[in-house]
Amino acid sequence: MTAEASQAGPPAGPAADGLRPLRIALLTYKGNPFCGGQGVYVRHLSRELARLGHHVEVIGAQPYPVLDEGYDGLSLTELPSLDLYRQPDPFRTPGRDEYRDWIDALEVATMWTGGFPEPLTFSLRARRHLRARRGDFDVVHDNQTLGYGLLGDVGAPLVTTIHHPITVDRQLELDAAEGWQRRFSVKRWYGFTRMQKRVARRLPSVLTVSGTSRQEIVDHLGVRPDRIHVVHVGADTDLFSPDPAVPQVPGRIVTTSSADVPLKGLVFLVEALAKVRTEHPDAHLVVVGKRPTEGPVAQAVQRYGLEGAVEFVKGISDAELVDLVRSAQVACVPSLYEGFSLPAAEAMATGTPLVATTGGAIPEVAGRDGETCLAVPPGDAGALAAGLGRLLGDADLRTRLGTAGRERVLRHFTWARAAEGTAARYREEIARSAGPERRSAAGSEQRRVAGPERRRLAARLDRPALQTPGHSPAALDQVPSPGSERSAGPRPGVDRTVALSRPALDRPAAPSLGPLAEEATAGGVSQAVTVSGKSSGSPAEGATAGAPGGVSPSPTPTPAPPEATPTRTTGVYRESRTTC
Template sequence: MKKLKIGLLSYRSDPFSGGQGIYIKNVSEALQNRGHEVTIFSGNPLPIVNNKIKVVEINTPGYFETFNSFERFKIFQAQEKTRLDLWDFIETFTGTFTEPIFFGDRLLQNTEFAKTADSYDVFHDNQSISNYPDSINKKLITTLHHPIHVDRDIDLENESSFLRKLAIKRWYSFLNFQKKNLKKVKKIISPSKSSKKDICHYFQYPAEQISVIWNGIDLADCKFHQRTSFNSEFVTIISSDVPMKNLRNILKALYLLKNDGLNAKLTIIGDLREDNKKLINDLDLNDLVSFRKKLPRNELIKILNASDIGIAASSYEGFGFPLVEMIATGLPVIVSDKASLPELAGDAGLKFNSDDVSDLKDKMKELVKNHALRDKLASNSKVRRDAFFGWDEYAKKLEDLFEEIISGNI
């Protein structure tokens, strides 16, 4: 295929937290390695990419680098006080997450974008779903990792305070804005079949305009590890400890397992909320639970190789990178029955009802006691590993969709 000039659009691209920056880095570098000219237009935080890729900073206020109202007011005072700045501040101050809402307007104000926009063959939006003009929309493809409505619903389910529920609904009110904007998008990329189904449901978007492409993942350093001993060591990767990660039910299941006379251990990789630290104390699990904050890649793999069984318990994942990494190292896994996790695990894991602590405990107990089943799942993991592909293959699949957009076949 001919070499393209590609504009990647991302309202934030934090390289160390969440998926935006990680996705943008991998996609941009894979496309550039295939000979395309790639420019990233991003709000702060900016991505960290190789120097062959141009990064254009879109001026954003940075209100969400702090949750202190006084600090936000100081940021506003330093703004030019345009109508856009005033509207952004009011929406932020009254509780709305505004970054995706105003990214499109701020993009159009950028001098570099204004001068070069017409020269791009295609634009690829990373779930900003902002208010773009027709000149962008006619060349636009959007990656929608999963509908954030799911995060909202889970947050509401886990909140009892009426006022806090109102605040949650206000925070997520940007979703109404995105639903309206998505109607203008010709093609969506979804990372899983389950995510595609939910996009259709929440956004009322036509299924035939959604292409499912599993995310690329680099497994070169994530070798299959043949375990020669068993020490009842469980591991789970949660990154940020939000209700959607379902860590509370893992801890409760570990407690039930302990009451059944099995002192299995659990390593948690990621941040830990205070209420879950309290739960560990209340359930007297301190001797059985260890946790590590965000780790370098080599340290993460060492911990996975030292573990016996992986748990991916999330109530929702558009695409579960940690699960794929666990499978790649040969871990037998236990996965929740929600969203993309069963799709990714295939026959390399046992499924449990994500809302049922006893069901999770039973699956944990079954794998601790059943050596033959562990070996079977580990063997299946070795086969399942080959179903996943790297970012170069992902970029090839993108090129086919870009060509459809450019040729007007979408």
């Protein structure tokens, strides 16, 4: 379904909680489940919300979300961008006939100057679309766009998911960058994080996926703790389940990782494999991700002579992925940091024993060392090797940890539980926004930002270089009617009122991280690789920086295509299984 989405009403009858079904707009600027964890989140959450009886309209840009079929009340609306990072020509220059409005011009100008425009430009397109369809939705749920366009009135109460602050990724990649040019390129690429900080502080209701991410959002983004709610995500436990008919391959270790992203710690796992093979010669590694042609992982594979012991697979289906994990004797999550770690939950759901680091929120998912997994410090190849070797050599331990791991996932990490918790937060925000104190606060906010700072930003967005022929400032204030989104010729622009952030709020006392985070801490497990200046467990020298949106920042501020194009979305859980 395109932006001319049908105006279907909500499902008939009550929702699973006995209340009126909600009409939900679920926004995602990168929604394909094979391009990163944000797409996985959208796919499974939308399905489970529809199962509860709600009407869910997913509104996304390229690569478009892939939704499960056969569910009443679940639909997709395509909100097209210029798709500047598509394969096989990322960082492309669009033809003149592709420009539709000033937002397209802004998108290209940001890319040309080394930035990543999609969070901002998608938010502006989404704002225009939502305002044109005022009254169609009970709640708007933003999946970590955090763009200026979603501030102010979007036609319904706003709930936002922040998986973890992208500032964490930015700092880790700066730590791995060599030379001032590379550091400049990384800083420019991650320039959108300044916008995300400003927007996050203004949000009325934030959902996040772990207690660790909650604390990171407070520390890095300055969001008030009382506005942040933890709703754990989960694994598809029907799909990711044990199957005795799938034979285990002796010595097989499986990981879902990205070779170009220092945060994922794959170089340490390759080094650990070399150590393990001295005692377990049949040990070999299967990486769900793209084979690197250069960089620290490729160098490590060559240095240790592991060309025949490390296999990279991509483009596999969900069923093939599940069977691959089932066939492994050990699954591994070597990340330096994760905001949640879907690969850990999915591996545990299959009954495959797990070796995982204690980076970020991984202990919340994997549980205590020796009970549901083997936990090791992040960035420590020796500790990884010891854990892998211990499991490969002990069949009883593999069975015990595999069984306990699946039981933990079934108790805490299912998509049905995630949907129930999310729907409850929707209703709370709808009720809160309907109160008289909310209307008073909203008016105060509008007055607070209606000063010179707001006018300066509006003037910047109106500059001639970002306008296309036939688009006067007056035309930009027009709101298109539904169904005009993909009409031929230039389209009317978005409402240019872009609210700015308030000054940083005084931070209240740190909140409780939640029972699972506290359980991990009580078990003596390190909670995070905290990024403040240099990270502990920093990436190996020479590691190349990755980037959000399925691409790497170009080596200079110009948009020249990189030699190797990564296939991931930063700040999410799962690496891609095919090129986006």
